[in-house]
Amino acid sequence: MQVILIQDVDNLGGANELATVKNGYARNYLIPKKLAVEANASNLRQLEEKQKVKAKKEAAMLAEINKVIAVLKESPVKVSAKTGTSGKIFGSITALQIARAIRDQKGYEIDRKRIHILDEVKELGTYKASVDFGNGNTTEIEFEVTGE
Structure with missing residues (x-):
């Protein structure tokens, strides 16, 4: 099962990353503890939007650093x-x-x-x-x- 991690999870990945895990691990541990959400179409679009916003912020930060x-x-x-x-x-x-x-x-x-x-x-x-x-x-x- 594919999930989108909300928080950093040891030995799995960081926040806003896509991970493939076993169904039981996702349904019984990651999703109930709000560490991840299921990777359906809606959540994948939200992930793409978050990544675009993050890229814009990083580009603005890099421009500011170059100015400094x-x-x-x-x-x-x-x-x-x-x-x-x-x-x-x-x-x-x-x-x-x-x-x-x-x-x-x-x-x-x-x-x-x-x-x-x-x-x-x-x-x-x-x-x-x-x-x-x-x-x-x-x-x-x-x-x-x-x-x-």
Whole structure:
């Protein structure tokens, strides 16, 4: 029997996927627990409509991500830090500081957990960081550490 999964089911598939299971498993477990519905013509049309809406949302999200990437690559983000007389900074630059600098200078809110600094930052200069937007979309940005 073919069913359309409403929720993720272990060892079977994810939500909004078509799955073939035995009749008893579908009628006695999946359908009563509202994990799946029978794959009839009406439900298949609804599934196609959901997939079209999902594709449109993903295309819009990808366009927004590309727009953000273009803005981030325009110019380096400036991050200020307290420094000693020799140009070494006290402590090091963190992803939180970079996220705040991006928010203040570029106007985009990026979660600090998505920013990965490639090199250890202990001195003034220009460095690179990687930003992961999810779905395989990553980019490298430059940030410049300046003294306060």
